[in-house]
Amino acid sequence: MSVDQERDKAAATRARENVFAGIDIDRMSERRDDRLWIEELERLPESRFLVLDAEGNAFMRSDAESPCWMSPAMRDERFGDIPSTFLGLASGAAWFALVADEAQAALFVSLTGARRMSLRDAGLLLDAFEAGLFAYAKGITHWQRQTRFCSQCGAPTLVVASGHRVQCTNPDGAHLHFPRTDAAIIVIVEHGDACLLGRQRGWPPGRYSTLAGFIEPGESLEDAVRREVREESGVEVLHATYHSSQPWPLPASLMVGFTATAKTREIHLRDDELEDARWFTVEDIVQGMRSGTLGVPPPLSVSYRLIEHWLGLRGVDLDELVAGTPR
Structure with a gap:
């Protein structure tokens, strides 16, 4: 292996070792506006949904250090009225995030015995893929909450593109807003x-x-x-x-x-x-x-x-x- 190859390999390893980094997921950005395709993915039995509360905490299983990944059937039963954010495709499945309000979150905990976990705690406990998806979900849903009104005109906004863009509802401007880092x-x-x-x-x-x-x-x-x-x-x-x-x-x-x-x-x-x-x-x-x-x-x-x-x-x-x- 050449010196340049050794250097590139070392740099890639360093990046993947960082918590929340290096998750192997296809974000499929080119299909986020295809609502019919997204809805089809939401119904597939192998698809999974990560539920967060309003503070960005995830719901964890009571019997394991793992998130309560919800199936489409369970999602329809308990959180069917909450719009999802599409995260991407990985391991033969589609992955989504949902944000529950406090009443829904409290009911979910009482029904399942789930416990809430912050991203800081989860980063030290979950495997790399689950921790990375949690970070991804927390980041984009936080941006959605912070972009409820257009910064150009103050009009209410609408979340579009499966959660990855926000559209101003003012017909005179209709500004688009994108996630910021x-x-x-x-x-x-x-x-x-x-x-x-x-x-x-x-x-x-x-x-x-x-x-x-x-x-x-x-x-x-x-x-x-x-x-x-x-x-x-x-x-x-x-x-x-x-x-x-x-x-x-x-x-x-x-x-x-x-x-x-x-x-x-x-x-x-x-x-x-x-x-x-x-x-x-x-x-x-x-x-x-x-x-x-x-x-x-x-x-x-x-x-x-x-x-x-x-x-x-x-x-x-x-x-x-x-x-x-x-x-």
Whole structure:
């Protein structure tokens, strides 16, 4: 295998390892306006529906760490009046999402014994496919709830294209609205034998993480890396390299991960940014985690993957460190 092939394989593996990323689903965007086709899929016995409540929590089975995937028959019986959002085709089935109001959700829980689970919790428990579909469903249904009125004229809107577009009902404008995602960078900065980690006020004692921030208008991803690191820590970044990305529908973000190299180790904190930032060597991280004085983000986040990648290049397994951390 060539160097380029090895690099491409490594990059693909990093991306698929991120929670919520890499789900193998055909979104069939070209058929979303074909209402007859969608209705036919909704009736197929093998189709499945994921039910969310108004807060974006999923209903989980009482006897397993798995969502209550509803069959078309069960959907008709309990949620037949709720329009579905088509997610796509995978594993020989069509997958949909439904959002129940609180009264319907409470009734569903009382009838089935289902329990509600947040996306953060589910990301650590479900398999990759189910977690990814949950994230997909939560993200697009959140956008639907936030786009009930046209931002151009204030008229009510109508959800169309099987949940993937919103149409303004004002006949004089009839603006179309599309799902939006707010991009953010997240970066592990290195200088020599150390990496830069920071902590925010209110985090659990001892927790440090990679630096992150939202992209601003007229800014490239690399420009955002340089600006955010400088604003949060005062550290100057020389260059940044893409690592991987992660859907983060909490409520509507995409985390774009980078590794970067700093010019110097000079840190100048701003009062309104981080509570603390410091350089950690591999030994600092190992000893801090083993003693319980240092914590890292949960495996749910791409931040964990960035730290894992940096340590792995230096022969340290982050999963093993976490397993040996005092509880």
